[in-house]
Every structure is written in structure tokens, then in C-alpha cells.
Amino acid sequence: MSYHSIGFFAVFLPIVVVLYQLCAEKHRWILLLAANLVFFWLWSGTGVVYLLAAVVITWFFGEKLKNMDKPPEGMDRKTFKKKKKLVLTAGILCVLSLLVVLKYTNFIGSTLMGSSWTAIKIYIPIGISYYTLQAIAYLCDISSKKGEAAPSIGKLALFMSFFPTICEGPIARYGEIGEQLQEGRPVTYENLSQGYQRILWGLFKKIVIADHLAPAMGALYTVYRSFGSMSLFAMLLCTIQIYMDFSGTIDVAIGAGKIFGITMPENFRQPFFAKNAGDFWRRWHMTLGAFLRTYVFYPVSLSKPVNRLTKFVKKYSKTAARYVGPLISLFCVWMCSGIWHGPSWTYVGYGLYYFVIIFIEVLLEPFVKKHINENWLWFRIFRFVKLCIIVGIGELYFMAPNAETALEMLKSIFTNFSASTFLSEWTSLGPGLSDYLISFGSFAVVIVISILKEKNISIRSAVEKLPVPVRWTFWYAAILIVVFFGAYGPGFTALDMMYAGF
């Protein structure tokens, strides 16, 4: 049951909302937990066992860390710190081991043993990449006393399995939603309507824009991969598709949470308004970025080996020493990001691509600040085009079945570019003219709304101020746009949410 299926937003979610509201306040968290497990069962069947195993492990180590508040009598601070670090490391490794065994065994096997490795069929439960990160963040926060521990294992399970976030995030930290989940706040009309409005927006992005473009990808990555103009078109389509698919699904998740009065962290903030690639990643998959920044970048930057290395380099060059920390930390962040996306060298390459780009940006930053007026219109246009190219290349590579195909497509842009190929073939990729018109027209709406949002103008708030008949007419029209122009039903293959696969 995916978030954009009618079974979710028109059947499962309303049933849970009604039961939740009828339930006594103090028992509402139990109802939500039950809903989480039912949802997970409906999607992943016995995969729920792995989720429960992750909860038990996290709870066990979380309790251990919580009780290690101060050194016991007779133990010095250093030994105690070491012991606490050991418990935290053991906890993280235990939680990670589930993910590594289930998701990366074949990748590790084939990397170490090459073609002699026989692939093992392993069931990968849905959402494991997401709840594993939540568990790691939970343990780290308790250890560093930045966050509280859950009062009971049931409440921890509630946090780790919250059904709107289990498949694609946002990767929320316990401190962000843990308490909200347990409070059992009643459903209010405002939350209900705002939640469903956000869900509708997500459906618009996912099934009206992304799913109309999806059928073109197969032909673009196979038949037309050696035609430059088609590769450029692929770059545009896959960037729009990933953006709309992922951010649309996140909108549905955040909307579903909102109905229960739970404010979840945002995952996208108008990413194409970013100044550079680094800024882009602070606006795109923000919760993964925040996780990697907090639990990889800073710990690596502040680690003893990196400090020692910085000091060593400083002896020879003060300027070079300034970049040692960021270089190593960024490398670790992007390796983790690449590997997290999936057990494939393509994803590792994707991570390294951004590592190189962002490190170059870090190196050039002082020069840009000193010599270029960032408010100059032509510079801003250049910056936007540059960002689109960087992201487009990244997404083309990200979606490719392998690195060779991606590189062949990129090469074709420079060696075999013919506009006539595009003009004669673009309607024979799968989507018809009407599909492209719907997708691009709707994407233009998203761009306009993003511009307004960037200027802190909210269309939804403006609609809320309208008289009821006008307001309701607006929302009926919005619903009917999704009903009429959605890519579902006859002639369309039901498409999974792209990021659920990670």
C-alpha cells in the first residue's frame, strides 16, 4: 500500500483518524502504534520482524546509555567515557548489522570475490534504511545527552515505525517527533484540512507530474542513449521526475502526520533556488543532509586523527591545513550518502560526484566572495544554469542502470547532438503529447508556487482567508485536476515511490 494509492489516503488513513479520535487521549499512542504495525504488515508482511528486532536492539542500548549518566564510584571519567563510547559503538554496529546483512551482503560479496560470488536471495524489508538512521540518531542523542530516551519500548517502537515516515522519511529525530507522537492530541478541523491539503499537493506532484514522465525513461536509457539531444532530454525528465516523485511522497507523509497534530521536519525547501551544490543539499533531502552533517561530518571533523593530520599539514602549509578537515569529512559524508542510497558502485560514484563538486565549491568560495558581486543578475543566472547542469548530470547518473550507460549518454551530448532526432522522436518515447503537456504545465505551477514560497507568500494561507464557498470550490477544482490528469488506471502501470527502494 503506497502513500499515493487510494487505499492509503481514502481508506486506511481515514479509518485510523476516526479510531484515533474516538480513542481516549492516553491510549491514542497505542492505537497509532497498532496502525503502524498494520501498515507495515500490509506493505512488507513478515518484514515487520526486522523492524521489531531493530526496535529491541535500539531500546536495549538506549537504556544502557541512558543509565550511564555519570561515572560509577571508583571509575575515572576517562574510563567511563571510553566505556560509554564502546556501548554506543556496539549499539550502532548492532543496528547497522541488520541493514548491512540484509541490504549489502551481495554487494560486499561481489566486490570482494568478483564474479565467483553467487548472489544470495535476501529479502530487504521496506524502510530499513530510514528506521536504521533514526535508531542511530536516537542512540547518539542519548549518549551525547542532546536527546531524551523514550519512556518505554512501545513508545520507541511508535517513533521508529510511524507509518507516514516509514517508507521514505523524512528522517525525523526522536527529539523532533517523539513527544508529539505520545501526546495523543485530538484531531482538529484545522489539522485535518491542512493535512489533506498537503496530501493533495503531494499527489499532484507524484501522479500528475512524475508518473506521466516515468514511461519515457526506459527508452531514453536504452534505445536513445547514444543520441545527444535525447540524453539532454533525459537529464531534464529524470530531474523533474525524481524531484516530483520524492517531494510529492514526502508531502503526503508530512500531511498524514499533520492530521494527528504531528509536525514533521521538512525534507525540501525550493532546492533549485540554491546558490550552489552545497546549498542545494541543504534544501534537498534535508533530513538526510542534517543526519549526515550531525552524525558524520562533525564527529569526523572533530575526531582526533583528523585533528592530528591537520596539525601535521599545518607545519608545511597553513592554507592547506584549513582544508584537511573539510576534505576528509566531506569525503566520509558523500561516501555514506552514496552507499546509503543502495548497494551499487553507481551510487558510490554519485556520492563521489557531489563530493568533488562541493569540495571545489569550498575551494573557490573565498575567490567568489572577494571578486564577484553575488547580487549581479547575470551571475545569478549563471549560478542557476550551473546548478541545473550539476544536478541534471547527477540525476541522469543516479537513474542510470549502470555507470557506463550514464557516461555514454553524457558523452553523446558533445559528440552526437542533433536537434532533429529530438524533434522527430520525443513523442515516441512512451508518453504522448498530452502527457508532456500535463507534466510540464503542472511543473510550471510547482515552479510558480516555489517562487512564491521562497518570497514567503503562501497560497494556502491566502486560500484559507477566502469565504467558504470560494474556498471549497478551489479545493474541489484541485481534487478534480488530480482525478482527471493523474497517471493512474487504464493505460498506466502503477509505479512505486522511487525513494522507497532506497
Next chain:
Amino acid sequence: MTGYDEKFLADAAILRKIDNMEQQNRQTKYAVFIKPIFFVTILIIILSLLSVMVRPADNDVFNLPNYIRTLDNVKREKENTIDVIFAGDSEASDAFSPLQFWGEQGISSFNIANPAQILPDSYALMAQIVKEQKPKVLVLETSCMYLRAYIHSDDPWLARAEKLFPILHYHQVYRLLKPKNVDFQNVEKTDSMKGFWLKTNIRGYEGSMEYMGPVDMPAEALTADCINVMNQFYDLCKEHDIQLILTTIPAPAYWTYSKHNGVKGWADEHSVPYIDMNLMHEELQMDWSQDTSDGGIHLSFPGTIKVCRWLGQYLKDTYQLKDHRGDPLYDSWKSAYEETNLYGGTGA
């Protein structure tokens, strides 16, 4: 006062307040749903009205745009002028060229097949066509017998919703609003290909010629939905005195004896002729380096010429179909033949 002390009264007031709050809370607990229920009720009414507007009058179909377009094309032909109807999915739409049958045998035929067209849609089209036409033969290409044979979505919840609100099933009606379809000047013009989908690309088949496998391969079972629609086809043909023929076009990358035996089982049971052209390579003189457009699933244009030549002659000889060339009633085939100039000659 009343003998009650101040503290008690204060406590009672608090209790009453709590009671009121609880009552109020209980009210708001349900009150939160009043507006949404009202909103959803209006939405249900809107969806129901739209459903009534878009639902086809006679039959439910899977692909409404294809259904309406095809039916519209058939309806532009004069009444009782079509002798043979070809039905099926892309294997059939790419294979049977009514213009070739016209040019070579003078048979007036129409191809109602469409890519991925499922059996219920072919049946729905046929059920409408027999109201205005009296075809003598219906040639049903069998590949579609192994496609889905139900019209609703695979997602069970969406399928339920589609039954409740057909607008969710037929929401793609906007596809009919292409400029081509609102070209009122050409509204009387007939389909110049008579339903044939011309494919110009060629990609040869390089696999084994033993692709059918052993003759006694276990039959691939037809689904209950498929059998149900096939039985409906059989009854419709019987009622309108139409000869039903099952045909499989040569498709080395797709067809097997397993499928053949499955189709043959139904055909034998109903005494319907079944022609599997996969068993007729020599007779048809197929050249698999040229005769397929996609490596052995669909026919290329040279392949269709061979298949249609044999089939046209077979239909003419077996069912004594008239040669309508020269009859002004059938001018639409003549003019289409000349206009497209696919096969040369005048078509007269």
C-alpha cells in the same frame, strides 16, 4: 446559606466546570468530522455526476480513448459495408491491413485492434459494431487471450473505487480532446488505414526456429475472465451469424506450443477454426531477418504483406466473400487505397 461550606461549593463548581469541559470535549471530538463529512458528501455528488457523464452508454471498457476513437472510425463507414472485422491487440493492429485485402481480393474489412487492447474492449467494440454492420467473418488474433481480461485496475482498492465512481476509471477522456479529434471539417472522413497500424521499422529475429517447443507441451491455461469473454464473443457471433476465426500471427519471440494448446482447447470445444501461422513458416515464406519489426514479437510491413496475402486468399476461398472492387458503395476503401498508395495500383 444552604449549610454547605464554601470549600465544597468551590469544589462543586470545579467539578461542574470539568464536567462541562468533558462534555464540550466530547462534542468537539465528533464535531471535528462534521465539516469534512459535508465536504466529502459534496465531493461524492460531484464524482457521481461526472461518472454519469463519462461512462460509455452500453459497455464498460478498459481503454476509453481507444474505444471511442475506434468506434468513431468504424461508424464513419457506410452501413453494412464491412465484411470482415479483425480484432486483437498490437499483434493484430500491426498485422492485418484491410487495404491489402482490398487491393488483392476486394474484401471490405476493418481492423479494430489496438496496442494492448484487452478482450473485453474488443468485445465491447464488436457489440456496438454489429448494430450498424453485418460482418460475415470476425478474425480474432489470439495474443490478447493471454493479456488481462478484466477492465478494472490491478490495485484492488482502486478497482473498487472505479466501480463506485467510474470517473476514476474513465478520467482520461481528455485525451480525446486532441486537435485531430475536434477537427470538424474532417469529421466525415473515414480512417484511411482502416485500423491498420503501419510499422516501418525492421529488427530481425535471430533465435531458434524451434521456438514453439514440443507439440505436447502442457496447455497454458486461459483465465476464467478470458474464457468468459470468449464465450460472449462466441454467443455474439452466433446470434449475428458471424463466422468466428481464431488466428495467431507468426511471433517467434512470443508464441509457444503451450499457448497454442491453450487456445486450441477452447477452439476445439466450441468448433471454432483456429489458424496458427507459427506452424506455417514455409507456406508463408517468412524471412525473419526482415519480417519482424522488433525481434520476433510484431510483424514488420514486409511480414504483414506475406501474412495478409495468405489470409486474404483463405478468407475469400473459404467463406465466399464478394469482391467489392468497382462497387461505388465501397468507395471508401478504393479512395483510401489510392490515397495511402501503400501497395501501388488504383484499388479499383
